[in-house]
Amino acid sequence: MPGKRWPATLAALVLTAGMAHAQDARLDDSRMFSTGEEAWNKVCSRCHSGHENSVGPNLLQGSYDEDIIRFFARHGSGPMPAFTAAMVDDTTLSQIAAYVIANHKEPAE
Amino acid sequence: MTTRELAHVPDGVSKEDFLAAIAKFEAVVGADNVLTDEDRLTPYFKTMMPVADEEYAMSAVLQPTSTEQVQDIVRICNEFRVPVWPTSTGRNFGYGTYAQGNAKGRRHQVVIDFRHMNRILEVDAELGTALLEPGVTYQQLVDYLEEHNIPLWVSCPAPSAIASPVGNTLDRGVGYTPYGEHFMMQCGMEVVLPDGEVLRTAMGGVEGSNSWQVFKWGFGPYLDGIFTQSNYGIVTKMGLWLMHKPPAYKPFYIRFNDDDDIAAIVDMMRPLRLAQIIPNAVVFAHALWEAPAIIPRSKYYDGKGAMPVERIEAMKAAEGIGAWNVYAALYGTPEQIEVNWKIVTDAVKALGKGEIFTAEDMGDKEPFAYRAALMRGGMSLQEFGLYRWRGGGGSMWFAPVTVAKGSETRKQTALATRILNKWGFDYCGEYIVGMRDMHHVIDLLFDKTDEEDTKNAHACMSELIETFRSEGYAVYRTNNAFMDQVADCYGPVQRRINQTLKRALDPNGIIAPGKSGIDI
Numbered sequence: 001m002p003g004k005r006w007p008a009t010l011a012a013l014v015l016t017a018g019m020a021h022a023q024d025a026r027l028d029d030s031r032m033f034s035t036g037e038e039a040w041n042k043v044c045s046r047c048h049s050g051h052e053n054s055v056g057p058n059l060l061q062g063s064y065d066e067d068i069i070r071f072f073a074r075h076g077s078g079p080m081p082a083f084t085a086a087m088v089d090d091t092t093l094s095q096i097a098a099y100v101i102a103n104h105k106e107p108a109e
Numbered sequence: 110m111t112t113r114e115l116a117h118v119p120d121g122v123s124k125e126d127f128l129a130a131i132a133k134f135e136a137v138v139g140a141d142n143v144l145t146d147e148d149r150l151t152p153y154f155k156t157m158m159p160v161a162d163e164e165y166a167m168s169a170v171l172q173p174t175s176t177e178q179v180q181d182i183v184r185i186c187n188e189f190r191v192p193v194w195p196t197s198t199g200r201n202f203g204y205g206t207y208a209q210g211n212a213k214g215r216r217h218q219v220v221i222d223f224r225h226m227n228r229i230l231e232v233d234a235e236l237g238t239a240l241l242e243p244g245v246t247y248q249q250l251v252d253y254l255e256e257h258n259i260p261l262w263v264s265c266p267a268p269s270a271i272a273s274p275v276g277n278t279l280d281r282g283v284g285y286t287p288y289g290e291h292f293m294m295q296c297g298m299e300v301v302l303p304d305g306e307v308l309r310t311a312m313g314g315v316e317g318s319n320s321w322q323v324f325k326w327g328f329g330p331y332l333d334g335i336f337t338q339s340n341y342g343i344v345t346k347m348g349l350w351l352m353h354k355p356p357a358y359k360p361f362y363i364r365f366n367d368d369d370d371i372a373a374i375v376d377m378m379r380p381l382r383l384a385q386i387i388p389n390a391v392v393f394a395h396a397l398w399e400a401p402a403i404i405p406r407s408k409y410y411d412g413k414g415a416m417p418v419e420r421i422e423a424m425k426a427a428e429g430i431g432a433w434n435v436y437a438a439l440y441g442t443p444e445q446i447e448v449n450w451k452i453v454t455d456a457v458k459a460l461g462k463g464e465i466f467t468a469e470d471m472g473d474k475e476p477f478a479y480r481a482a483l484m485r486g487g488m489s490l491q492e493f494g495l496y497r498w499r500g501g502g503g504s505m506w507f508a509p510v511t512v513a514k515g516s517e518t519r520k521q522t523a524l525a526t527r528i529l530n531k532w533g534f535d536y537c538g539e540y541i542v543g544m545r546d547m548h549h550v551i552d553l554l555f556d557k558t559d560e561e562d563t564k565n566a567h568a569c570m571s572e573l574i575e576t577f578r579s580e581g582y583a584v585y586r587t588n589n590a591f592m593d594q595v596a597d598c599y600g601p602v603q604r605r606i607n608q609t610l611k612r613a614l615d616p617n618g619i620i621a622p623g624k625s626g627i628d629i
């Protein structure tokens with residue numbers, strides 16, 4: 001019964017962040033995270049937060065521009081997975097870059 | 110007709126036919142949701158297998174958002190004989206990532222990326238059930254439960270935050286809570302069959318039924334199993350059971366100092382696990398799994414080949430890492446935990462070795478912190494540290510099934526270590542306890558930027574599979590490059606029945622040809 005529809009109460013539970021369903025919408029523009037900071041916290045910072053055993057370098061202590069951030073996110077590198085736009089869209093990546101730049105801290109030596 | 114530049118065309122399909130199929134895909138999902146240009150496909154190409162990623166690169170990615178669109182896609186694939194490989198979130202690291210096909214004339218299939226089909230359709234807080242679309246990530250589900258104040262826990266694999274319950278369960282993955290054997294906790298599926306028809310399994314076939322997510326078996330043959338690790342259909346919805354958050358939770362760590370302790374550990378833990386004193390998927394992590402999660406190998410050894418034993422011993426002493434590191438947890442009311450804690454500590458005392466630590470002892474120290482998170486379905490990506498151990502981005506899981514008996518673990522560990530070291534690789538292994546079985550999971554880590562290392566890794570994996578086979582062992586799951594070899598371990602009759610089913614359900618062989626060594 002492929003045509004069976006979900007009751008309206010269930011449809012209300014839908015979680016996608018404002019995804020448009022028009023057939024031609026570019027889905028990769030839809031936001032999976034509401035802000036760059038949220039994406040940073042839920043994805044990137046898990047490896048880049050700079051705690052003692054972090055998997056990746058502390059990005060808040062480096063100097064990165066948006067192009068570098070985008071390059072690494074889309075290609076991955078060694079242990080770092082590549083992220084598709086379906087996972088982290090372009091706008092969110094720009095916001096992540098802005099967040100990383102805005103929260104830059106010089107290493108405490 | 111579309112005017113796209115194509116980097117690849119699926120093996121066995123003419124360019125004209127493929128372009129005609131693409132035009133039809135565009136009409137179904139929208140031109141922007143058919144990805145063929147290199148720029149958008151780049152993040153899909155990275156694999157960790159010891160192969161040229163090019164050989165496993167897809168010709169296109171399709172992003173459907175509804176079951177109806179998947180039905181249309183399948184019909185188009187039949188019309189033009191275009192092979193299509195479904196992925197949920199494609200985070201199958203060490204097992205192929207988004208890779209499709211298994212080479213040999215099955216290259217450059219079209220990949221479905223379900224990430225945008227990501228609705229949480231239903232969560233029943235009382236029964237502890239969920240109905241999900243394939244693109245839902247564990248993070249999304251956890252956020253949803255938190256936002257709605259629903260006291261249910263997920264059970265996730267180590268890449269948690271970025272992977273999907275549906276994809277993981279379809280590859281029969283494992284987690285670390287009492288619900289850690291994920292396929293056991295799956296209930297009800299919606300599947301688009303290769304002819305475009307939609308099947309709802311078990312109670313899902315009964316008009317108006319409300320028990321699709323609570324009763325697995327339905328009536329007649331139980332079908333859900335044939336849609337896991339297979340290519341008989343595309344799963345568009347899946348029911349899962351979620352664990353009710355217990356009133357109390359007590360993760361703990363036991364450190365053992367000798368390599369040989371593994372046998373005693375297994376025999377001590379088995380009765381506790383079978384009696385559900387310890388109900389979760391317990392882990393016995395070797396020092397060379399424990400260390401990579403937190404430090405690079407170069408801290409103690411930066412030579413070539415396997416890490417020498419004396420360097421391993423020096424590292425263990427300096428870092429306070431055991432030869433074997435046991436992670437387990439207690440769940441229940443505080444009173445239940447108190448009783449069970451006594452049983453556990455008495456068992457360790459009776460064994461006469463092993464030092465036991467609690468969350469109070471460990472604080473937020475890694476790797477305890479991430480283990481404690483995983484055993485309650487918490488999000489963490491700390492285990493990716495494994496990939497920095499050696500560097501160079503190569504990884505394959507070699508994961509033979511083991512019996513939960515001490516004598517078996519000693520034998521498998523010795524066998525694997527010998528073969529890995531011979532090829533210059535480390536034994537980065539752990540055992541994940543089911544009930545009577547264990548998944549012996551070994552990360553074959555290699556430097557994919559080094560040609561010789563990559564060649565050796567391929568040969569090593571092949572030898573591991575063959576040697577283990579000669580001892581009566583086989584892996585539970587593998588990456589695309591070794592699917593045929595692993596399928597052979599399970600014997601010709603299984604291969605034939607799998608093929609018989611394939612021919613009956615998918616006579617044109619359009620869904621994921623080669624997956625698990627199955628084709629028409």
Ligand SMILES: Cc1cc2nc3c(=O)[nH]c(=O)nc-3n(C[C@H](O)[C@H](O)[C@H](O)COP(=O)(O)OP(=O)(O)OC[C@H]3O[C@@H](n4cnc5c(N)ncnc54)[C@H](O)[C@@H]3O)c2cc1C
Binds near residue numbers: 279283
């Ligand atoms: C450090 C590290 C630790 C790991 N630890 C674990 C672990 O603890 N446990 C574990 O299980 N894995 C582990 N993995 C392996 C892997 O990353 C996870 O299993 C992950 O969940 C799989 O990716 P996914 O969820 O995106 O599934 P996907 O990649 O989307 O799916 C996996 C496969 O299932 C099939 N499939 C997916 N969706 C569909 C569909 N809709 N219809 C039909 N077939 C489909 C396809 O063949 C696909 O290739 C680990 C990986 C890393 C890097």
